Amino acid sequence: MENRDKVKINQLFSRKKKMYTAAILIILAAVYIVAFLSTPFTIRSSSVSTLETLRRLFIEPLINPEYYSGYLEMIELMLETIAIAYAGVTVATIIAVPVGFLAARNLLGPLSYLAKALLNAIRAIPELIFAIIFVASVGIGPYAGVLAISINSVGMIGKLYAEVIESIDEEPLEAIRASGGNRIQVIWYGVLPQVLPEFVSYSLYRFEIDVRASTVLGIVGAGGIGAPLILATWQRNWEDVGMILIVVVVFVSIIDILSGQIRKRLT
């Protein structure tokens, strides 16, 4: 066989493509330089040493029996927080299923972009803003928290659901259509059995996120453990802050582990 020219491991790029890559690299470098220059790295010294604060945060609440009685109340508040997240993600799942179908390109065609745009808009607004709006409209308390969590979660799981639906095997759908099934039957017997495990898995994952999110909702009065947390930080009551953080860390870890185990078995 005739010998080829020298074989290069990568395809040779055209001059235009090289220029393009260089331009991108220059822009990226500029962004980094601006970012570093505009961030002040100075540290202002405080009257209290950091070590002392850390000791009051994480050691004192654990070793001083004086604080032990406070945990019960914190755990109660944490359970309320988890309940907010659970109710929120349940409502979100119920709404996200139809929305997900509407946003799936393979079922709805170009119309799906409308639903996708709506979901993107929802996701762009932070939970805290929703929480503030709902506290203003339905009053202080966990109800506002549930509403804020559910709306925000629809934004994410609706989109994930749509992506799951878009990745299904469409051949069984063809079979149901070919046997005289109507549109709803195609969805019920062709699409749903293929997507349900992933739907449940994504809802659980979102529940993990929502538990973490609900812990800060109390800051704006939307219920849960966030209210005492923000109060304690304002008062520099580091022992209480520490107690709350310990409870949050323990519960969030437990939930993450459990939900992770369930998700692993689903698919």
Place this chain on the structure above:
Amino acid sequence: MIEFKDVSLVYPNGFKGLKNINLKIEKGEFVVIVGMSGAGKSTLIRSINRMVQPTSGQLIVNGRDITNLKDRQLRGLRTNVGMIFQSYNIVKRMSVLRNVLAGRLGHTGTLRSILGWFPQSDLQLAMRNLERVGIDSKAYQRASNLSGGQQQRISIARVLTQEPAVILADEPVASLDPPTSHKVMKDLKKVSKEDGLTTIVNLHFIDMAMEYADRIIGLRDGELVFDGPISEVTPETFVEIYGRPIKEDDLLGKDDEPEEVDLEDVVK
């Protein structure tokens, strides 16, 4: 039963799938369509249940021109014409029995099917059909746990449960190994003869077509180039259909290999 009157089909990209096909298939016939890939076999079969839309001519199924049926009538037609696919087209995450019941959807109201309230007679029918293709013991297993040949039998049971008058099979054994192919074709022929169904099968292996067909239809470049009972088929017929001499690749091989063994039954 089925009559093509000057049917042509041009795809949107300009490709001519079918060219002036005239063809009449009687009730209860077992017809095999042969031809090279791209010859229009799938297009012909899929015209009959309007999965593709002929662009001219008339296509009569059960005394009725189906070329212009709308939504509801189209579903009625498809309820009466069952289909088997090359890649089985079953939902792998669903149980075998549920997959078979999916064949009943055309006969079942929307609300009933959503709730899963199939009449007991449908469930009996589904089980009986699973028994006929020899996989009734797997009714409650996930379809993905079954072998390729068994998965194709699920789809045969599904199509039987639909209780159609016509079965269309689009390359039903192209994804299976030779011995399994023969078993599946035997099953298909057996059940279609038992129920007196009109069956139209696409195959690209010549020996297989000769073994199972009552009648052979040859397509080449969208044109009908042969139509007759297998007694009229000569070696030259296939040269004509394929437009070239027959090669080893056009044959599947004899059905003399050992029977497919179900590992689960062996272990028990």
